[in-house]
Each structure stands twice: as structure tokens, then as C-alpha cells.
Amino acid sequence: MTETIAETQTETVPKGRYSGKVDIGLKTPKYLVELAQVSKHFGSNHVLKGVSLRVKPGEVCSIIGPSGAGKSTLLRCINLLETPDSGNMVVAGQYVDLGKPQDRRALLSLRRNVGMVFQSFNLFPHLTVMDNIALPQRRVLKRTEAEAKEHGMELLERVGLADKADSYPAKISGGQQQRVAIARALALEPKAMLFDEPTSALDPELAQEVLTVMKEVASSGMTMLVVTHEMNFARNVGDHLVVMEDGAIIEEGDPEQIMSDPAQERTRQFLAAVINH
Amino acid sequence: MNTFEFWGDNFPQMLAGMGVSLQLTLGALVMGIPLGLLLALGVSSKLRLLRWVCLALVEVGRGAPALVVLYVVYYGLPVLKLSPEAMTCAYIGLTYTTCAYTSEYIRGGLKSVSPGSIEAAHALAMPGLDVLRFIIIPQGLRVAIPSLMGFAIQIFQATSLTYSITVREVTAVSYSVASQTFRALEIFTLAGIMYAIITIPASWLTNKVEQRLTLRH
Numbered sequence: 109m110t111e112t113i114a115e116t117q118t119e120t121v122p123k124g125r126y127s128g129k130v131d132i133g134l135k136t137p138k139y140l141v142e143l144a145q146v147s148k149h150f151g152s153n154h155v156l157k158g159v160s161l162r163v164k165p166g167e168v169c170s171i172i173g174p175s176g177a178g179k180s181t182l183l184r185c186i187n188l189l190e191t192p193d194s195g196n197m198v199v200a201g202q203y204v205d206l207g208k209p210q211d212r213r214a215l216l217s218l219r220r221n222v223g224m225v226f227q228s229f230n231l232f233p234h235l236t237v238m239d240n241i242a243l244p245q246r247r248v249l250k251r252t253e254a255e256a257k258e259h260g261m262e263l264l265e266r267v268g269l270a271d272k273a274d275s276y277p278a279k280i281s282g283g284q285q286q287r288v289a290i291a292r293a294l295a296l297e298p299k300a301m302l303f304d305e306p307t308s309a310l311d312p313e314l315a316q317e318v319l320t321v322m323k324e325v326a327s328s329g330m331t332m333l334v335v336t337h338e339m340n341f342a343r344n345v346g347d348h349l350v351v352m353e354d355g356a357i358i359e360e361g362d363p364e365q366i367m368s369d370p371a372q373e374r375t376r377q378f379l380a381a382v383i384n385h
Numbered sequence: 386m387n388t389f390e391f392w393g394d395n396f397p398q399m400l401a402g403m404g405v406s407l408q409l410t411l412g413a414l415v416m417g418i419p420l421g422l423l424l425a426l427g428v429s430s431k432l433r434l435l436r437w438v439c440l441a442l443v444e445v446g447r448g449a450p451a452l453v454v455l456y457v458v459y460y461g462l463p464v465l466k467l468s469p470e471a472m473t474c475a476y477i478g479l480t481y482t483t484c485a486y487t488s489e490y491i492r493g494g495l496k497s498v499s500p501g502s503i504e505a506a507h508a509l510a511m512p513g514l515d516v517l518r519f520i521i522i523p524q525g526l527r528v529a530i531p532s533l534m535g536f537a538i539q540i541f542q543a544t545s546l547t548y549s550i551t552v553r554e555v556t557a558v559s560y561s562v563a564s565q566t567f568r569a570l571e572i573f574t575l576a577g578i579m580y581a582i583i584t585i586p587a588s589w590l591t592n593k594v595e596q597r598l599t600l601r602h
Contacts, residue, residue: 187508189504189507189508212512216510216512217510219507219508219509219510220510222508223508223509224505224508226501226504226505226508228501229501230499230501230502230504230505231502231505232502232505232506232520232524233499233502233524234523234524234527243519244506244509244510244511247511247512247515247519248509248510248511289505292509293508293509296509296510
């Protein structure tokens with residue numbers, strides 16, 4: 109089964125596609141996130157069919173594709189919120205053999221390097237905005253309360269929400285909650301950020317304020333993997349575009365190039381559907 | 386001596402009895418709720434043996450009437466060559482009943498915590514114990530507060546059962562007054578009023594708290 113997939117994949121892979129071997133010998137890795145042959149089943153459903161992907165430091169990689177393509181699952185495998193069945197990866201210099209059960213310390217150190225922003229924001233509802241940002245810093249980075257709050261305030265200013273520090277999440281808008289969630293993830297000074305459809309639960313207007321913050325984060329040099337339906341973001345902010353369908357990458361490369369002249373018919377159909385909706 | 390004079394004469398000892406009832410309630414809650422939390426975590430544990438032991442403790446504690454639990458403690462401990470005072474037995478029995486019941490309320494609260502916030506905590510590299518301590522338990526307990534307050538009222542009423550193991554709480558005081566004066570109706574009416582003076586405002590408070598907690602989220 110795996111062999112067949114590997115074969116078909118090499119055949120259909122466009123030129124220059126990554127073959128799927130993690131390079132662990134390099135002292136200064138060329139890639140900040142490197143996935144090789146990541147495979148995942150949910151029951152009998154093969155959701156990731158040996159996906160390989162490389163993201164350079166500072167790169168913004170957008171992942172698009174129809175729902176059920178495995179985009180979110182792929183993202184969630186990178187910080188091991190999902191446990192893949194097989195494959196391996198290097199994330200911020202840390203090698204992970206995905207076929208094995210993960211050691212607790214390795215898991216925490218991996219997650220420390222990778223921030224994540226969720227579609228449904230997932231703020232801690234019982235804590236104020238400031239405490240949402242301060243608590244992980246105190247517990248994970250062992251910062252003092254004062255340090256955590258000072259740093260938290262800087263980040264809230266950065267996302268334009270300094271005046272909401274003492275509000276509870278339920279009292280602020282979805283767009284504001286998502287900006288807090290971004291600040292909370294940034295507070296741990298991650299090497300890469302994963303965005304799982306960060307604007308899908310928001311009205312266009314609120315989505316825009318989140319996209320503005322994401323753009324600012326991208327321009328600060330953060331390595332970002334963004335699962336999104338925002339084609340403008342993918343095109344204008346993204347450096348690399350990945351198109352997924354049915355648990356595999358069907359096409360990847362320069363966003364401008366793919367959007368104006370996709371190599372795959374399926375990509376063309378998908379783009380036509382999302383752009384004209 | 387009319388009823389009010391009769392009540393007035395006996396009020397000091399009734400009040401002392403009520404003090405004992407409140408003391409027992411407080412003790413049962415202060416010891417029982419933390420134990421209830423531990424049982425709730427135990428019942429949710431992945432370790433099968435721990436889960437079964439905790440589940441058995443909870444089910445027996447909820448299944449057996451509080452009075453039976455009190456008798457088992459009161460007549461059981463001497464068999465083990467221990468001779469605790471009646472008050473100690475009352476604390477033990479009521480605490481056990483409290484922890485068995487509250488563990489279920491707390492477990493319900495813990496289960497209601499949104500998986501999203503738990504997942505976010507994991508994604509933020511918070512260790513499992515931290516996730517439990519800072520994310521799951523505070524949110525879960527908050528949800529459980531109204532039912533815990535409701536239970537506190539029930540266990541306060543249940544302290545009257547300790548009369549049967551010779552604790553001098555307000556029901557026991559009423560009983561001895563009744564047997565000396567043969568004015569049972571009047572003295573038990575006073576006892577009822579005294580219980581109600583505490584339970585009725587406590588129920589209001591429970592409703593208020595419930596409303597406030599729903600508003601907040």
C-alpha cells in the first residue's frame with residue numbers, strides 16, 4: 109500500500125518536488141520545518157498519504173485545498189496534536205521519528221518551538237486576556253509574573269489590544285480573541301507558527317484585522333505555516349503555496365505562479381471555485 | 386409558659402446544637418470536596434486499577450444512605466480496636482458521603498471543559514499536570530460550583546442524622562428537650578425554623594451564583 113503511494117507520488121510530482129527524505133546531518137539546517145513521508149489514518153480513513161514538505165526559515169507557507177484534504181491534520185501533526193502513523197520530521201533542529209511513541213520531554217520541547225493558532229481561538233475562558241498570555245510564559249518559560257506581564261503588554265500593544273488586558277475572552281470580539289491567541293503563542297518566542305484556518309470563524313471585517321496582524325508577524329521574519337481559504341493572503345503574503353487534495357500534496361511552488369497558471373487540473377478547479385465564490 | 390417563652394428558654398442550647406451542625410457541615414465540605422476532586426480525577430484516570438478503586442468508593446458512598454455510612458463508621462471503628470469520639474465518627478461518615486457525591490459533580494464539571502482550551506494548553510507546551518491545575522480544574526470546578534452549593538445544603542440537613550450516633554447537634558438537642566418537657570411539636574418546629582433560616586438564604590445564594598456564572602461565559 110505504502111509503496112504504491114510512493115510510486116504514484118513520484119510519477120505525479122511536478123519537477124523540483126521534494127522527494128521525502130529528512131536531512132539530519134546538517135548543523136545549520138536549511139529548513140526550519142521538514143516533513144518526510146508523514147502518514148496518518150483515522151480508522152480506515154487514510155488522511156495523510158505520505159506527505160513531504162520543506163519550509164525555510166522566515167518563509168510563509170500557505171496550505172490550501174478542499175475540505176477533507178488533510179490540511180489541518182498535517183498542521184496538527186507538526187506539533188503532535190495528532191500522532192502520525194509513520195514518517196519523520198525535523199522541526200527547528202529537533203528530529204522526530206513519527207512512527208514511535210514520543211518521549212514527554214521531546215514533545216514539550218517540540219511544542220515550545222512551535223506556536224499554534226486555532227480556528228476557534230481557544231483562549232482560556234476563565235482567565236483575563238493578560239493572564240491568557242502570562243500563564244504559559246510563567247509555566248513554560250519560568251518567567252516571573254512581572255516579566256510575563258511586561259512581555260504580555262508589549263505583545264498586546266503589538267496586536268493593538270493593550271486596552272483589553274483585563275477583559276475576559278467572552279467580552280471581546282472573535283477577531284480580538286484571535287489576535288490575543290496570536291499574542292499568546294508569540295509570547296513563548298516560537299521558531300515557527302502554525303495557523304489552522306485562523307480566519308474561518310470570522311466575518312470578513314474581523315478576519316481582516318487578524319490578517320493584518322498575521323502580515324505583521326510574517327514581516328517580522330517568523331516562519332509560518334498557514335492553512336487558509338484567504339487566497340489574497342496566500343498570494344500577497346505567502347512565499348510558498350502548497351495545494352493539497354485527498355491526503356496528498358498535488359502541487360506546490362510560487363503562489364503567484366500557481367494561482368495564475370496551475371499545473372494541475374484539480375488545482376485549477378479548486379482555485380476557480382474559491383475565487384469566484 | 387407560652388410557646389415563645391418556651392423557645393426563648395431553650396434557645397441557648399438549641400443555638401449551641403446548631404453550632405455543632407454547622408461545624409459538621411463545614412468539616413464535611415472542607416475535607417470532602419478536595420477528596421471528591423481526587424476521586425473525580427481517579428475515576429477519569431487511565432490506570433484501570435485506580436479507576437476501579439475510585440469508582441467503587443464513589444458508588445458505595447452514593448449508594449449507601451448517609452445514616453448507614455454513619456453507623457458503619459460508629460460501630461465499625463471499635464471493631465478495628467479504635468475508639469474515636471462520636472464527633473470524629475460523624476466527621477468521617479459525612480466526609481465520605483460528601484466526597485462520593487461531590488466527586489460526581491466535579492467530574493461532570495471537568496468533562497464540560499472545552500476541549501479547545503485543553504488542546505491550546507498542550508500546544509503551548511504546558512506539561513500535563515499544569516494543564517490539569519491551571520486549565521481543567523479551575524474551569525471544571527467553576528461549572529460544578531452551583532451543584533456543590535446545592536449539595537452543601539443537603540449535607541447540612543444530613544448532619545441531623547448524626548443525632549443517631551449521639552452527637553449533640555440541633556436535632557439531638559430538640560429530642561432531649563422534647564422528652565423532658567413533652568412539648569415535641571413546639572421544639573421541633575423551632576428546629577425546623579432554625580434549619581430553614583440557614584437553608585433558604587443558602588438556596589437563594591446558590592441561584593445567584595449560578596446566574597452570575599452563566600452570565601460570565
